[in-house]
Amino acid sequence: MNVPNIPAPSDREGRARWPWLAAGVWLLLVSALTIVNSVGLSRLTEQSRASAQDAHVQALATRIDALEEQAEAVKRQPAPVTRGDLDATRQALDERLARVEQAHTADDRASEVQALQARVGAIEDRLKRVATNVAEALRRAAEPPKPKVPEPPFNVVGLELRGGERFLSVAARGAASVRNVRLLREGDTLGAWHLQSIEAHAAVFRIDGHTLRIAIP
Template sequence: MNAPQSLRRLTATVVMQSLLWLWLIGLSVFVAQGYQAMNDQADQQRLEAQVVGLAETIDALQQRPAAATVAGLQDTRQALEARIAQVEQALGSHAAADDLQALRAEVEQLKTLQTSAPAAAPAQPRIKRKPAARPEPPPLPFRVIGAELRAGLRSVSVAPSAGNITPDQIQVLLPGDEVGPWRLQAIEGSTAVFQAGSHTRRVAIP
C-alpha cells in the first residue's frame, strides 16, 4: 500500500511544480508585454513631440518678415524635409499620416515663399583691420657679465651697456632685484630672464 501512496504523492508534487512553472511563465509574459506597451507608448509620445516641434518651427518661419533671403529659406526647407523624413522613418507603424501631410503642405508653402523672397543682397567685403602694433620693449640699460653664488643663491652681475666697466659700476642681482624698468625674474641655466611690464627678455650669461 505504501507504493501507491508514494506514487500519488509524487504525481501530486509533479503536478504542483508544473502548475507553479506555468504560473511563473505566464506572469513573465504578462510583465514583458506590459513593459513593451510602456516602451511603445513612450516612443509614440516622443515622436509626436518631434512632429509638434517641426510644426512649431515651420509656423515660426512663416511668421518671419519677408526680408528672409532665398538662400536662407532654401537651407531651412532642406533641413525641415530631412527632419520630416527622419520622423517618418522613426514612426514606422505609428506614423501620424495627417500630421505629416500637414507638415509637407507647410513645406510647400515655404517653397512658395522662397520664390517670392527678394534676392540676397551682395555681401559687403570685410575690411581687414591691421592688428595694433605692440609697443616696443624698453632697451636693456645694462649687460650681463657673469654669474656667481652668494649665500647659496645664484646671482648675475650686470654693468652699463656701453663704455668701459669700472668696479663700482658692477651690480649683483638676485631674482626679484630691479635695474631701471627691468626686474630679474629667474636664472635658468646659462640664461637670465628679465621682465618689464608685459615684455620678457632672455639674456645669455657669458
C-alpha cells in the same frame, strides 16, 4: 507484539506525486508571469515610441509656426534674402521632414506629413516672393540715371561753300549781329563741341562722349 503500520502502495505513490505536481504548478505560474511581463513590456515600448513620435511631430509643428512668423516679419519689413539662406532653410526643413517620414508609417502619418509639406511649400513661396521684390528694388536702386543729352550753346545758321570746301555757320544763342557768326570746318571745335562731319542735311558733333546730330536749316 505490535506490528508497524506499513502504508499501502497507493498512499506511497500519492505522496511521491505531490512534489512533481507542486513543481509543475510553480512552473506554470512562472511561465504565466513571464508572459504577462513580456506583454506589458511590449505595450510600454510601443507607448514610448508613440509618445516620442508625437513629441517629434509637435516639435516640428512648433518650429514651422516659428518659421511662418519669421516669414511674416520679413514680408512686413523687406530685407535682402540670399539664395543661400533659402537653400539652408529648405535643407533644414527637408531633413526634419525626412526624419518624420522615416519614424512614421505611411498609413497613420501620411496626412500629417502632407500637411507639413504644404505649409513648408507655402513658406518657401512667400520667401521667394519677398526675395524677388527685394532684389528688384535693389536692382532699380543700383541702376545709374540716364545721362542727360547736352544742349548746344549755339544755333546752326546754315551751310556755306567756300573754295570748294564746306563750312558750317553757327551763331551764339540770342546773337543779333552777323559778326557773331562763326564758320566751322570738319575737325574744328567750338568750346567743348567738336565738329566731326558735315552731312547734306545735318552736322555731327561730339561732346562729353556723346554724339549729337544737329539738322542744318
